[in-house]
Amino acid sequence: MSKTESKKAQASPSNPRGAFPLSLLCLTVGAFAIGMTEFIIMGLLPNVATDLNVSIPQAGQLITGYALGVAVGAPILTVFTHKIPQKRLLVLLMCIFILGNALSVIAPTYGLLISARILTAFAHGTFLGVGSIMATKLVAPERRAGAVSVVLAGLTIANIIGVPFGTFIGQQLGWRSSFGAITILGIISLIGIIRFIPVIPQGAPANLMQQFRNLIRPQVLLVLLVGALGCGSLFAVFTYITPMLVDISGFAEQNVTWILVLFGVGVTLGNMVGGRLADWKLMPSLIVNFGILAVLLALLTFTLENATLAVITIFCWGVAAFGIMPGLQIRIMNLTREAPLLATTSSHSAFNLGNAWGAYLGGFAITHTGLGSVPLYAAVIAACGLLGLLISVGMDRRKRLIDKSEMVEVASAN
Numbered sequence: 001m002s003k004t005e006s007k008k009a010q011a012s013p014s015n016p017r018g019a020f021p022l023s024l025l026c027l028t029v030g031a032f033a034i035g036m037t038e039f040i041i042m043g044l045l046p047n048v049a050t051d052l053n054v055s056i057p058q059a060g061q062l063i064t065g066y067a068l069g070v071a072v073g074a075p076i077l078t079v080f081t082h083k084i085p086q087k088r089l090l091v092l093l094m095c096i097f098i099l100g101n102a103l104s105v106i107a108p109t110y111g112l113l114i115s116a117r118i119l120t121a122f123a124h125g126t127f128l129g130v131g132s133i134m135a136t137k138l139v140a141p142e143r144r145a146g147a148v149s150v151v152l153a154g155l156t157i158a159n160i161i162g163v164p165f166g167t168f169i170g171q172q173l174g175w176r177s178s179f180g181a182i183t184i185l186g187i188i189s190l191i192g193i194i195r196f197i198p199v200i201p202q203g204a205p206a207n208l209m210q211q212f213r214n215l216i217r218p219q220v221l222l223v224l225l226v227g228a229l230g231c232g233s234l235f236a237v238f239t240y241i242t243p244m245l246v247d248i249s250g251f252a253e254q255n256v257t258w259i260l261v262l263f264g265v266g267v268t269l270g271n272m273v274g275g276r277l278a279d280w281k282l283m284p285s286l287i288v289n290f291g292i293l294a295v296l297l298a299l300l301t302f303t304l305e306n307a308t309l310a311v312i313t314i315f316c317w318g319v320a321a322f323g324i325m326p327g328l329q330i331r332i333m334n335l336t337r338e339a340p341l342l343a344t345t346s347s348h349s350a351f352n353l354g355n356a357w358g359a360y361l362g363g364f365a366i367t368h369t370g371l372g373s374v375p376l377y378a379a380v381i382a383a384c385g386l387l388g389l390l391i392s393v394g395m396d397r398r399k400r401l402i403d404k405s406e407m408v409e410v411a412s413a414n
Helices: 003-011 022-039 041-052 056-081 086-106 110-137 141-173 175-196 208-215 218-238 241-248 253-280 282-303 307-323 325-335 341-369 371-413
Strands: none
Touching (some): 022 086, 022 141, 022 175, 041 056, 041 175, 056 086, 056 110, 056 341, 110 141, 110 341, 141 175, 141 253, 141 325, 208 218, 218 241, 218 307, 218 325, 218 341, 218 371, 241 253, 253 282, 253 307, 282 307, 282 371, 307 325, 325 341, 341 371
16 A cells, blocks of 8 residues: 555545544454453463473463463564564464464464464564554544554453453364464454555654663653553452452352452453543543552451442452553653654553563462451552552652743743
């Protein structure tokens, strides 16, 4: 498609800049497939372990390997592909994703399966980072956060629909069939990307040094830390939510699945609402959201004792936990306008490191202060994220004052 054709595609009545175009759905399907491949293995560990003749802890390394692949792979792949036009890069990343899952289907040994998982993980962070940037270019400027939330909704919907359905397929037809279904979803997303996403003129790509300078700016590193803290607070509790609901709230184990589905509905709702709020007032909405998140986690420490209150709190926690995600992505893009790719993809590395650290801290809390104390630890993590945002706003104000003072000095000199 030529530059002229791409501009016409963006401006056509069927794809107005003020609306969410069909092309966004192709990115959402890709994110949905990525969400499935990341989390589906948790429900299939016994099946995989039995089939490949390994222990459950060894099979669990398939989860760890994937997380490390996302954390390390996103910045590395971005470095090597930063000159590739974004639509072409999305196609390449989805091809890597499809290849990794196809290899998982046929992998005869544990070593080949974990290698295929790591290969798939390399595409994870970069696809979501490039997809988020592309999404903001497909809509009007005032709807950028909303567009990012539509893409990220694929991850949240995957946890509500994709993972339970994929796990059911794997348990009935064998775990390899689950990865076969994900491969088909990847192919559907790839076809949609090729067919519906326009080639948007980008100008000369930023060089690596500029990308790196943007990444290590104090404000950007602070936002990445805030994102890691937000994800850490989520996984500190979510990793151990089943024993909490069974041992403290008194639910039967089979009922926990429906509570997690309700939590997933809250996550999806929070993601969409968070995008709209971020488009309205970015930093105020993020600050309020983190404050609510910290309060809800602290409340969960007490409401876990009551089954009804526990379910209500968990749903509200899901809304708040993912309400922060679109705003954090837009904040990073705003801080790195000239060269956002490395910083945006690195955010997913930071989020995954936050996931791992949060799960570890939750286990530390259980060992030293008991299962019921985990939400309180998570509340402290969220409060640290809130403090980071307040520091970020203070840094913004200080910079504006310095810039204003310099302008006054220049005007006086003239």
